[in-house]
Each structure stands twice: as C-alpha cells, then as structure tokens.
Amino acid sequence: MRRALAGALGFAVVTGGSGCGNDAARAPGEAQPGAGGGQGGEEQEPSPAPAYTITAFEEVRITSDAGQPNFQQANADIDLRDGPFASVRLVVELESTCYPFETWEDNPPPEGQSWPADCDAFDRNFELSLDDPVDPAADPPGIELVRAITPFGGPLRLEVDITDVANGLPAGKHRLRAVIPTWSDASGQVSGSNGGWNVSAVVEAVPGPAPRKVLAVVPLFNGSQTTAEGPGPLAVEVPEGTVSSRVEYRITGHGGGESGSGCIGPAEEFCRRIHTLFVDGSELARIRPWRTDCAALCTIAHYGPEDGGFDYCLENPCGAIESVRAPRANWCPGSESPPFTWDADALRVPGRHTLAWEISTIAEGGAWRVSATYFAFGE
Structure with missing residues (x-):
C-alpha cells in the first residue's frame, strides 16, 4: 500500500520496508439562591451553576522524540467545580498528519522516505486517566477514564460519560493524563521519522442533581x-x-x-x-x-484515479486491510x-x-x- 500511496501522491518510494504499521468556563463564584417568599415563606433551593467547558488539550502534540516535551504523554490540570453534576462528558479527538492524503502536498515525505516526518501510521494504545500517582510505589493508581486504540494513521473522535467519576471525587483541581506510546521510524519507511499524534480533549460539565x-x-x-x-x-x-x-x-x-x-x-x-x-x-x-467486530472499522474507500490508485479502510487509512479486519x-x-x-x-x-x-x-x-x-x- 505504501508504494501505491506514495506513487499516487507523486513521491518516490525507497524499497526494503514493510507496509503500514501491523474555559469557555465562567469565573468561579457562589450560585445565587432562588427568590424566597414562596408559600409558607419557604426559601427555594439554590439554582445549579451554569454549564461550562474545560479545554484540557487543544491539538497538543504527543511526540515520539524523547528529547521533546510531551514524549509519549501529555498532562493538564482541570478544575471540577460547582458540583454535584447532572452530567459530565469527555470529548476526545486524535489526529495524525498521515491523513487525509491530500495534505501530503503541503507536508511531503522527506527525500528517500515514504511518509511525512510527523505522521504516525501505526495503531497505538491510547489511555486517558485522572490523578495518576506522583510516587507509584506509595500513591494509589490513576483512575482510567478511556481505553482505546488509535486508528492506523487516524483520526478518531470519542465521547465518554464520566459523571459518576466527577461526582465521586473531591471538588477542585485534578490532573488529566493522555498516553500514546508512539515510536518513530528513523528511516521513514514504515512510519514517520518523527511521528506523533495531536490530541484535543474537552470536559463538558453540567452542574445539577446527580443521577x-x-x-x-x-x-x-x-x-x-x-x-x-x-x-x-x-x-x-x-x-x-x-x-x-x-x-x-x-x-x-x-x-x-x-x-x-x-x-x-x-x-x-x-x-x-x-x-x-x-x-x-x-x-x-x-x-x-x-x-x-473489527471488520466494521474497514469501510473500503479508493484514492486516486479509477484505473489506478489504491483501496484503503476509511476508518484506518494507513492499515493493511487484512490487518484492520482481524x-x-x-x-x-x-x-x-x-x-x-x-x-x-x-x-x-x-x-x-x-x-x-x-x-x-x-x-x-x-x-x-x-x-x-x-x-x-x-x-
């Protein structure tokens, strides 16, 4: 597939490598109580605070370069305030520069390589956790919120309900950690020579009575x-x-x-x-x-001219079709x-x-x- 891809995009292929890899939040403050003076002079319960969002990661790059920040993981503090919560959702988006293929025109593979340098064409573990230990030998483990596998080349969007977690934790700041154990291919043959992933994560919090x-x-x-x-x-x-x-x-x-x-x-x-x-x-x-059910994640698409180009899995664009479906x-x-x-x-x-x-x-x-x-x- 790599040979067909690079050929369709007009780039040379070096032989010898295998194919693709087998807040808008309001300022803190007290909620205003409802107006008193109802029947019998009873005061109304305070209204819940307004809904808010927390942008934990905004296209943060998790890199395969041990000498760069965010090597294989990224961390962010989030402030879960104004609980209890009627709903808390975590929305995550993962992207790699491998796809869409049209972006190779502005981000071509380096000479002699088969992939854009910052592209990670493999499927990788993706784990998102809360409050990971500072000292693993003494502190409790982090709470895993999301376990997923990246697509071959991306992208991926996930939405996860974390209401029970938010309502069971102390109010205030917590540390969110995203982990992708991405590795580069120095020769740029089976993946990018400086591959990585871009991660975005937003917490959507709705204060109110807990479910x-x-x-x-x-x-x-x-x-x-x-x-x-x-x-x-x-x-x-x-x-x-x-x-x-x-x-x-x-x-x-x-x-x-x-x-x-x-x-x-x-x-x-x-x-x-x-x-x-x-x-x-x-x-x-x-x-x-x-x-x-992995075959459901391989909708066959075609890139290039009808009498040329190549077929690929729309959900896993850089993966060999047989591997994706296994x-x-x-x-x-x-x-x-x-x-x-x-x-x-x-x-x-x-x-x-x-x-x-x-x-x-x-x-x-x-x-x-x-x-x-x-x-x-x-x-």
Missing part, C-alpha cells in the same frame, strides 16, 4: 500484567450506606510473543484468554475478552475498548473486601493492559 449518589470511586490497579497471576487480592473498603456497586475492569492484550494455543497470531494481541475475577476469594465472573484480544484499531462491569453483592456490604483476578496464560513477550476501579453508590 445517583456516589459514595466512593476507588482506583485499584492500572498497569501491565505479564504473568497469569494478577497483582494479588486488592483491598476494597466499602463505605457505610452502600446499596449498589460497580467494578470496572478494562483489559486489552498486546505484544509480539510467539503464538501458541488459543492464538491466531503474535501473543497476546491475537490470543483468546480466559480472565477469572474473584471477590473475597469467590468467583465473580469468567470472561473471554475477544473482539470479532479479530484481536478485546480491541480493534480505531475503537474504544469499554470496561466490563459488575455489581457484586459482596461489594455492597460495608467493610473490607478483596478483588483479585487471573488470566489463563500469558505467553512470554506478551502482556495485558489492565485497570480496575470500584464505585460505591448510596440511596
């Missing part, structure tokens, strides 16, 4: 797992007054280990594994995280991987409990990205 009473939001784990055994029983403190709960378990398989039983390609990206979760030592759930370990290129969720009976009972999980097997060279968060709700 549910959030008693606690507890991040339990956020990291990589390379062995079948999980991080061990994790303590979960259930607060008094809890009537329902939610465990969010986000998992995606990655890596280039040798494929074996249960795999259709390199482990763990193409492996079917069984994940078993336990609460207080008793089995909560047994799941097999495996996406078979099933994977709970993810597809250019798609969010939402959490598995459960309301465990035991995690409604006030006091100390434990959550644990294990994966049936993990091949050497493979890994699962895992995060777990506990929510407690009251009447």
Whole structure:
C-alpha cells in the first residue's frame, strides 16, 4: 500500500520496508439562591451553576522524540467545580498528519522516505486517566477514564460519560493524563521519522442533581500484567450506606510473543484468554475478552484515479486491510475498548473486601493492559 500511496501522491518510494504499521468556563463564584417568599415563606433551593467547558488539550502534540516535551504523554490540570453534576462528558479527538492524503502536498515525505516526518501510521494504545500517582510505589493508581486504540494513521473522535467519576471525587483541581506510546521510524519507511499524534480533549460539565449518589470511586490497579497471576487480592473498603456497586475492569492484550494455543497470531494481541475475577476469594465472573467486530472499522474507500490508485479502510487509512479486519484480544484499531462491569453483592456490604483476578496464560513477550476501579453508590 505504501508504494501505491506514495506513487499516487507523486513521491518516490525507497524499497526494503514493510507496509503500514501491523474555559469557555465562567469565573468561579457562589450560585445565587432562588427568590424566597414562596408559600409558607419557604426559601427555594439554590439554582445549579451554569454549564461550562474545560479545554484540557487543544491539538497538543504527543511526540515520539524523547528529547521533546510531551514524549509519549501529555498532562493538564482541570478544575471540577460547582458540583454535584447532572452530567459530565469527555470529548476526545486524535489526529495524525498521515491523513487525509491530500495534505501530503503541503507536508511531503522527506527525500528517500515514504511518509511525512510527523505522521504516525501505526495503531497505538491510547489511555486517558485522572490523578495518576506522583510516587507509584506509595500513591494509589490513576483512575482510567478511556481505553482505546488509535486508528492506523487516524483520526478518531470519542465521547465518554464520566459523571459518576466527577461526582465521586473531591471538588477542585485534578490532573488529566493522555498516553500514546508512539515510536518513530528513523528511516521513514514504515512510519514517520518523527511521528506523533495531536490530541484535543474537552470536559463538558453540567452542574445539577446527580443521577445517583456516589459514595466512593476507588482506583485499584492500572498497569501491565505479564504473568497469569494478577497483582494479588486488592483491598476494597466499602463505605457505610452502600446499596449498589460497580467494578470496572478494562483489559486489552498486546505484544509480539510467539503464538501458541488459543492464538491466531503474535501473543497476546491475537490470543483468546480466559480472565477469572474473584471477590473475597469467590468467583465473580469468567470472561473471554475477544473482539470479532473489527471488520466494521474497514469501510473500503479508493484514492486516486479509477484505473489506478489504491483501496484503503476509511476508518484506518494507513492499515493493511487484512490487518484492520482481524479479530484481536478485546480491541480493534480505531475503537474504544469499554470496561466490563459488575455489581457484586459482596461489594455492597460495608467493610473490607478483596478483588483479585487471573488470566489463563500469558505467553512470554506478551502482556495485558489492565485497570480496575470500584464505585460505591448510596440511596
């Protein structure tokens, strides 16, 4: 595809590389109470503060150059004020200079290279989290808000409801972190020689009565797992007054280990594994995280003249069509991987409990990205 792309755009191709990669916010202030003097002289409840937006990232470039700012991640402070919230939404947009292809006219590949230098043609992990630890050894993990995989070459837009998280956290400033482990190709053959991604993120907050009473939001784990055994029983403190709960378990398989039983390609990206979760030592759930709908993210489009040019996936413009369509370990290129969720009976009972999980097997060279968060709700 790279040869066809560069040829269609009028650029030379160097042989030897593989194809594409396998506020408008108001000023802080007190809300004005409603007018008094109703029937019986009762005062009305104060009206909610006006809705507002917070621009956390505006086309912030996450780079593959370790010598530049925002190497593989970017951070921003957000101020969640005037709660409780009727609604809080997070809107994220990811872009790469790989696409649309017409932009290559003004941003051509350097001589002898096949991609614009700042283009990242691969699919990458994308994770957005809140309040990541300053000292990972002593502080709790960050709360994962979004798990997705970038498209091959982009772009991608995501909208996520984070109302429960916002209503369960202390008011005030919190740190938002966007992570994309982008890497460059110095020769510019399989991706840009200085590839990266542009990230925009806006928080849309609507103060008002909360949809549910959030008693606690507890991040339990956020990291990589390379062995079948999980991080061990994790303590979960259930607060008094809890009537329902939610465990969010986000998992995606990655890596280039040798494929074996249960795999259709390199482990763990193409492996079917069984994940078993336990609460207080008793089995909560047994799941097999495996996406078979990736073909839906490959609408065939054509670039160039009808009797020439090339076909590509509209949602994944720089990916080989067969690769885009392949099933994977709970993810597809250019798609969010939402959490598995459960309301465990035991995690409604006030006091100390434990959550644990294990994966049936993990091949050497493979890994699962895992995060777990506990929510407690009251009447």
